[in-house]
Amino acid sequence: xxxxxAIVEVRNASITFPGVKALDEVSFRLLPGEVHTLMGxxxxxxxxxxxxxxxxxQIDSGEIVVAGQVRHFTGTASAQAxxxxxxxxxxxxxxxxxxxxxxxxGHEVRGLAxxxxxxxxxxxxxxxxRMGLGDLDPRAPLxxxxxxxxxxxxxxxxxxxxSKVLILDEPTSSLDANEVEVLFGVIRRLRDQGVAIxxxxxxxxxxxxxxxxxTVLRNGKFVGEYxxxxxxxxxxxxxxxxxxxxxxxxxxxxxxxEARDRTQTPLFAAxxxxxxxxxxxxxxxxxxxxxxGFAGLLGAGRTELARLIAGADKADSGTVRIRxxxxxxxxxxxxxxxxxxxxxxxxxxxxxxGDLSVRENIMLAVQARRGWFRRVPAREVxxxxxxxxxxxxxxxxxxxxxIRLLSGGNQQKVLLGRWLATNPDLLLLxxxxxxxxxxxxxxxxxxxxxxxxxxxxxVFISSELEEVVRLSxxxxxxxxxxxxxxxxxxxxxxxxxxxxxxxxxSGDEAEEQxxxxxxxxAAGDDRTGLEGSAS
Amino acid sequence: xxxxxxxxRTPWFWAIIGIALLLLVNSIKNPAYLAISVNPTTGLxxxxxxxxxxxxxPIIMIxxxxxxxxxxxxxxxxxxxxxAVGGAVAMQxxxxxDSNSVGAMFTAIGLALLLAIVLGAxxxxxxxxVGLQPFISTLIMMLAARGIARVITxxxxxxxxxxxxxxxxxxQILGLPTSFVLAIAIVVLIALTMRRTAxxxxxxxxxxxxxxxxxxxxxxxxxxxxxxxxxxxLAAVGGLFSVSEVMxxxxxxxxxxxxxxxxxxxVIGGTSLAGGKFSILGSTIGALLIATLNKTVLFxxxxxxxxxxxxxxxxxxxxLLQSERIRSFAFxxxxxSGTPTGPATPAATESTPVSKEVVA
Numbered sequence: 001x002x003x004x005x006a007i008v009e010v011r012n013a014s015i016t017f018p019g020v021k022a023l024d025e026v027s028f029r030l031l032p033g034e035v036h037t038l039m040g041x042x043x044x045x046x047x048x049x050x051x052x053x054x055x056x057x058q059i060d061s062g063e064i065v066v067a068g069q070v071r072h073f074t075g076t077a078s079a080q081a082x083x084x085x086x087x088x089x090x091x092x093x094x095x096x097x098x099x100x101x102x103x104x105x106g107h108e109v110r111g112l113a114x115x116x117x118x119x120x121x122x123x124x125x126x127x128x129x130r131m132g133l134g135d136l137d138p139r140a141p142l143x144x145x146x147x148x149x150x151x152x153x154x155x156x157x158x159x160x161x162x163s164k165v166l167i168l169d170e171p172t173s174s175l176d177a178n179e180v181e182v183l184f185g186v187i188r189r190l191r192d193q194g195v196a197i198x199x200x201x202x203x204x205x206x207x208x209x210x211x212x213x214x215t216v217l218r219n220g221k222f223v224g225e226y227x228x229x230x231x232x233x234x235x236x237x238x239x240x241x242x243x244x245x246x247x248x249x250x251x252x253x254x255x256x257x258e259a260r261d262r263t264q265t266p267l268f269a270a271x272x273x274x275x276x277x278x279x280x281x282x283x284x285x286x287x288x289x290x291x292x293g294f295a296g297l298l299g300a301g302r303t304e305l306a307r308l309i310a311g312a313d314k315a316d317s318g319t320v321r322i323r324x325x326x327x328x329x330x331x332x333x334x335x336x337x338x339x340x341x342x343x344x345x346x347x348x349x350x351x352x353x354g355d356l357s358v359r360e361n362i363m364l365a366v367q368a369r370r371g372w373f374r375r376v377p378a379r380e381v382x383x384x385x386x387x388x389x390x391x392x393x394x395x396x397x398x399x400x401x402x403i404r405l406l407s408g409g410n411q412q413k414v415l416l417g418r419w420l421a422t423n424p425d426l427l428l429l430x431x432x433x434x435x436x437x438x439x440x441x442x443x444x445x446x447x448x449x450x451x452x453x454x455x456x457x458x459v460f461i462s463s464e465l466e467e468v469v470r471l472s473x474x475x476x477x478x479x480x481x482x483x484x485x486x487x488x489x490x491x492x493x494x495x496x497x498x499x500x501x502x503x504x505x506s507g508d509e510a511e512e513q514x515x516x517x518x519x520x521x522a523a524g525d526d527r528t529g530l531e532g533s534a535s
Numbered sequence: 536x537x538x539x540x541x542x543x544r545t546p547w548f549w550a551i552i553g554i555a556l557l558l559l560v561n562s563i564k565n566p567a568y569l570a571i572s573v574n575p576t577t578g579l580x581x582x583x584x585x586x587x588x589x590x591x592x593p594i595i596m597i598x599x600x601x602x603x604x605x606x607x608x609x610x611x612x613x614x615x616x617x618x619a620v621g622g623a624v625a626m627q628x629x630x631x632x633d634s635n636s637v638g639a640m641f642t643a644i645g646l647a648l649l650l651a652i653v654l655g656a657x658x659x660x661x662x663x664x665v666g667l668q669p670f671i672s673t674l675i676m677m678l679a680a681r682g683i684a685r686v687i688t689x690x691x692x693x694x695x696x697x698x699x700x701x702x703x704x705x706x707q708i709l710g711l712p713t714s715f716v717l718a719i720a721i722v723v724l725i726a727l728t729m730r731r732t733a734x735x736x737x738x739x740x741x742x743x744x745x746x747x748x749x750x751x752x753x754x755x756x757x758x759x760x761x762x763x764x765x766x767x768x769l770a771a772v773g774g775l776f777s778v779s780e781v782m783x784x785x786x787x788x789x790x791x792x793x794x795x796x797x798x799x800x801x802v803i804g805g806t807s808l809a810g811g812k813f814s815i816l817g818s819t820i821g822a823l824l825i826a827t828l829n830k831t832v833l834f835x836x837x838x839x840x841x842x843x844x845x846x847x848x849x850x851x852x853x854x855l856l857q858s859e860r861i862r863s864f865a866f867x868x869x870x871x872s873g874t875p876t877g878p879a880t881p882a883a884t885e886s887t888p889v890s891k892e893v894v895a
Binding site (some may be wrong): 344351352353367371375 | 731734746748749750752754812
């Protein structure tokens with residue numbers, strides 16, 4: 001097979017940051033008409049390579065060749081001028097402008113009297129049509145679109161200059177399954193038009209659905225370039241983490257199916273817990289040693305419920321009992337003093353304190369509980385910090401490094417360390433595995449199972465239903481700001497069966513479906529009970 | 536080399552260079568500028584450097600308080616007026632008591648601090664509880680406190696006599712002005728409090744990410760109110776040092792526009808106006824620079840009309856030197872003929888083709 005000539009070629013590129021070799025002699029190429037996925041754990045160098053290609057970072061050695069010409073990018077503008085367009089994870093558009101204005105920003109058609117809006121919008125419509133989005137009205141405000149459609153508008157905007165290269169950095173992380181399909185339709189269309197596409201995602205299914213070619217990086221080094229059909233998932237994962245992955249396989253058995261005595265007083269019991277505009281009054285019980293999954297689409301009320309449980313938001317209805325004792329959770333301090341720790345969904349906004357060191361970030365919650373006057377003694381600090389940095393193998397292994405310089409997965413590990421250092425009875429994990437790589441994900445899933453085994457109550461929230469099903473003992477299903485059902489996990493419960501509950505149109509029907517699923521589980525339990533634990 | 540580079544990156548390093556340059560300029564104008572002599576009548580040391588240290592004491596105080604307010608992503612515009620309040624309360628009390636006793640001095644200091652703490656708490660409550668912008672809250676207080684100072688003294692520039700109080704600025708401890716020694720002692724005490732307890736960490740944490748700090752269990756309100764109270768109390772101390780020089784409070788002049796000196800000292804010292812990490816040492820050195828600059832302006836005889844412009848020039852030069860971007864720009868030009876860096880090396884051009892483990 002004759003391969004077409006690469007449009008972008010990175011040759012032996014290295015980038016060194018103080019103390020870290022972020023890219024070490026990495027080579028990479030993009031062929032026209034192909035979707036090329038970049039895979040690697042957090043800190044493997046994916047973002048660094050992308051930033052080198054988009055001109056954010058400059059390479060220390062090696063070279064970048066675009067369409068046969070050696071290029072030295074001095075900034076994002078020079079990369080764009082070379083025909084490399086990028087769409088980032090977070091949509092960088094102006095929601096207060098119209099769709100057309102966003103698409104054409106900086107490329108407006110100018111006439112005698114300023115911008116010729118009629119022509120500009122016509123061009124915008126054309127650009128959108130090339131993406132198969134011809135039915136969008138360019139004069140409608142961008143804010144009228146869903147995040148997914150905004151993402152597509154962002155791609156249209158990137159392609160308005162007829163770029164030959166499109167970089168998509170985790171474009172799917174906030175999209176649901178249908179939206180991902182639409183996005184993939186657009187990507188395929190661009191690919192067929194001969195555009196070279198660099199795709200980054202942490203979702204393996206998506207990688208296998210869309211890629212033609214996969215390059216794996218590990219620890220800043222090039223591991224290999226493969227055609228998708230030559231590399232199955234297990235091989236891919238083992239290349240990414242660089243070790244055998246029996247531990248990953250073993251996770252399948254973490255699913256807890258043993259029956260629990262639900263008559264004993266639960267660790268946490270909420271009755272009618274709710275907050276106007278966030279979540280309808282909800283009953284939730286969480287027992288010690290139990291992993292409870294919250295399943296539902298983004299915005300279904302998962303985060304809102306978790307925030308009420310943690311005291312991060314004030315509930316305006318309902319009562320909460322902890323070990324049978326009525327308590328009031330009106331602030332995070334109250335939640336923490338009751339032994340409830342809450343790891344938030346948005347790491348950057350609500351989680352890390354960027355300029356503080358890894359050490360200070362781990363100690364923050366413990367220190368806050370002691371009060372400002374009683375500083376945690378240095379020996380205890382060292383002990384806690386070492387414990388959690390080793391337990392989660394935080395990289396780089398430097399407690400004095402500002403946390404903002406760590407990769408996302410490592411930040412997540414540090415935050416997990418922060419909450420575990422408070423020694424909580426109940427740990428709420430809101431999307432702890434979002435945007436992090438397979439290796440770190442497996443670490444975190446394993447930790448969740450271990451913690452529950454050790455007697456901690458854990459609430460696990462994730463958009464990846466497989467993950468919820470795999471880890472949870474019980475699953476609370478949420479939809480449109482209310483709880484529509486609750487099922488005890490069992491062989492009958494799969495991501496699909498939960499999706500079918502969520503996908504049911506009205507809330508009442510969803511509740512019925514959930515009940516039916518719960519009954520089926522109960523029946524299944526009887527059966528397995530008769531057959532003995534044959535699983 | 537790397538130590539030099541670290542020094543270049545330390546903001547207050549440039550402030551020290553600035554102080555040295557200003558002293559050098561003054562010495563060129565008058566070679567005896569740095570000389571210190573003994574005043575035969577009082578037996579105390581005199582000299583320009585000691586003058587600088589004396590006038591730096593109030594600036595160090597307000598810069599210290601401002602440091603923590605700025606670290607929480609706030610600003611305290613009322614420190615200048617708070618100096619006037621502190622001075623006014625002290626002068627009014629001393630002139631009423633009309634006594635030379637140490638007790639009268641402590642009464643005056645105590646009352647001044649008390650009123651400042653109350654006013655600082657109002658600042659803190661407006662910011663932390665009511666949720667007003669720090670800029671607006673303290674702007675209101677800047678006007679209100681100046682008014683309160685006028686009310687206290689009935690609009691008069693009150694003077695008083697109290698020898699112990701006068702010694703604050705005019706006495707010496709081991710040859711250094713008493714007020715400067717006290718100011719440094721307060722700086723050390725507060726620095727120890729901030730760093731030996733977790734207070735400094737919590738202030739920085741709130742300044743960097745208030746939402747994450749709250750979720751980690753830090754209560755922001757008491758800390759925010761605390762920093763505004765501390766800022767006001769320190770400003771009142773600064774006011775006491777200031778009025779003790781001449782034993783007169785000028786209700787319009789004491790502390791006038793000093794909030795700007797304080798903010799400049801903090802920024803020169805390396806604490807970002809965006810909040811977060813703070814440097815107490817940096818702010819102190821920044822305050823010394825401002826004091827040196829103020830004295831230099833007088834010494835060089837720069838016309839009063841041109842004084843602000845001159846100060847601005849010096850400060851802009853300093854801030855530019857602190858900017859890494861400007862520095863690297865300036866330095867890369869001077870040594871651009873050095874070793875070629877980057878991708879143009881021959882080793883890179885004859886690079887091996889993309890290695891592949893699996894090729895279709």
